[in-house]
Each structure stands twice: as C-alpha cells, then as structure tokens.
Amino acid sequence: MSEPAGHAPGAAAPVTGQTIAFADLAVERDGRRALDAVTATLTEPRVGIVGLNGSGKSTLLKTIVGLVRPTTGAVTVDGVDPTVDPRAVRAATGLLFQNPDNQIVFPIVADDLAFGLKNHGWGKAETAARVDAALDRLGIGPLARRRIHELSGGEKQLVALAGLLAVEPKTLLFDEPTSQLDLRNRNRFADLLADLPEQAIVVAHDLDLIATCGRVLVMAAGRIAFDGAADDAVAFHRERAR
Template structure:
C-alpha cells in the first residue's frame, strides 16, 4: 500500500478542519490518535475519498482520491464508528451481498464472497441474523466482514472498540490482528495502537507527532496531563 499526502488540507465553512500535511504511509498497521475534533477522522477519510481535500492532493496506489474516487474506494475500505450506519438491509448476508452487487460482482459470486468474509471472522453463524439482534461486538465484526468481502488492500476502522465491553473488545481486537490487509485504525484505545508499526497524533487540526507508537502515545499523554 502506497499512500501519499501532498500538502493536503480540509476546510469547512471557513474553518480549517485539517491543516495541510505532507507524508507517505506504507507501514502495515498504522494508528491515528488525538482528542475529539483534532482532525484525525478527517485525515483518515481523505484516504479513501469520503472527504476531498480543499488544498493539495492525496494518492492511494497512484490514484488521486479526488478524481479517481471509485478506484480508491476499491483499494481502501472504511468501517464506520457506528456500524449500524453501515448495515442497511435487515439480514446480514443480504446486506453484504448488496454491497458486492453495487461494485459489479456477479450474482453467482456474491454468496461465496459473502460467506468467505463471514468465515474469515468466525461469524458465518450470523449470516441469517437481523442486525438489530446483534451485540456491539457482532455488529462491528459484521461491518468489517462487509468491507472484507469487497477485497480491499487497505481497511480503515474508526473507533472499532468504542463502547465495547471487555469480552467484545477482545474479540474485535483479535479480528483486527488477524487481518492480512493493511490496516489504519483511528482510536482512543491506546493499548490497541501500542502494538502497531506507526502512529500519528493529531491536535487542533494539525499533525503534531509521527513515529513509533510508544513515543507518540507518550506525547499524547503529556498533552492531557
């Protein structure tokens, strides 16, 4: 995975949500931390084209996120902070198949890809369950399975362990650890980020620390003393 930011910034209604930043991301597992409103989610959404830069540009495997959005979204899947917002149809397997059909997958292949993604996470038994019947951890895994079914090379997760109890947090953390895809995680869960290859710290719309997770997490803690 090759992600390049070239003076990429975002402003909304005259407010600078993310000041221009230039960097390259090539590590397998990258964590993004910072206080609420620090710009970390805006930064991550730039990577798969959910947010477009108002200055500069972002490229993912050579594709410009502003002008080649479909190609970028095929490379980079995004799991939202509230998984219920990602699951549209009541039955889980139907919802995953819908996402595949929207990407042009042949109907004959949809079921196989759906169950393959569910099996990877050990939740094939949830295929016929309704979304409102699932626990918080099951919902998070269901949303992740829907993204994995599309076979992205990068998975971005926004606060995947937020509001989960210890059991479900462990289940989701283990699922993330098992992924062969490149992973970028936005999180307040510092224990999750600690084992990654690289971490980025944002504050007030700026990148203020970039490096080994231990160093970046220590900087974050000093900011909150």
C-alpha cells in the same frame, strides 16, 4: 530475517498495501480547519492514529476514500486522486465508519454484506461464500438472517467489519473499530488485526491497540503533532491529554 518495518513481531507479514500520500492537505468546514498542513506518506503495514475528540482523525480517513474533498493540498492512493477516481480508490481501500449505521444499506445482515460485494464481479455462489466466511471469521455466523436495526451496537460494528473483510481490499481503514465491542470481541479484533494480510490504518482511543502499530500519528487540532514509533506516540499523546 527481520519483520517488515511497522508490523508486530510474530504476526504474519501483510502482503497487500498501497502508498497513501497527503501533501499539505487542508480541509475547511464551516470556516474552521478540520485538517491543516497535513503532509505524510504512509506505506507501512500498520499505521495507528490517535488524538483527542475533534482533532481530525475521521476527516483524515474520509479524505483517503474521497468522501471529504481537500480544500487545498492533495491526497493520493498509489498515485490516484480519490476525488478524481473514487471508484478505483474504493475498490482497493475499505473504510470502516466510526458509526456502523452509516455502513448499512439493506435490512438483513447477509443481504447487506452481499450488496457490498455487488460491484466486484463475483458470482452468486462466490458472493454467498465470501459473506459466510466473513461472518464466521468474526464468530457472528448466527447473525446472518437477523435484521440489522435490531442488533446491538457491538453486533452492528462486527457486521460492518465483516462487510469490509468480505471485500478483501488492499488497504483497510478502521475508524474506532473496537469502540462498541466487549472485551472478548475487542481481543478478537486485536488478534485479527495482528494476522490480517491487508495493510491497515487504525484510528483508535484504545491505546493497547494503537501500541501494536509500527507507526503512529498523533493528531491535534487538525495537524499531525507527532509521527513516529508507537511507544513514543502514546507517551506524547498521554502527556497532551492531561
């Protein structure tokens, strides 16, 4: 049997996913187009997004969870418009922010993660078990009682990631998930991504990570400049970045 399209060979097949559709999407900010004429339908288990600074990658992820509204055009997630029903979309779709500070609400790591699980209807015991499991999965169990604002940048990024994993949404949106990680943790993230049962959309400047995605979009000046296989996309991106 062949692997599902868009998934690294050898990895466990993702079991959850959604159809994320952009229809002639444009986002204007301060009179400038952060996104322009974006049309694509994403169904693959692993989608990578690359592009130069300011090309619209983070803005695109934010439109999926309704944090940025389209100026024109539309986004839907399994048919639901995130600007109409953001709660429904966010219950099934988790975003790891580029800056982990934007993810943090409570001062203590375990409390912050438990808060993130509040609206999912799990009891106290299940919530605590999920928090512990997510921290252990990333090898950061010892950080549970630490104050988040005293953690290093990479530790904060791992805590934010643990918070996302604890929820187990259908789709995970990662905005430069390895930008502050050391090599060991970066490799740990790559392994995690390979085995993750959830659909994942990964924005990264880490081209080795991007190369593991079955489909890759290259963003340029708010548009999708290339959409295709990872090798071709990375070659296109390298050429454009000269």
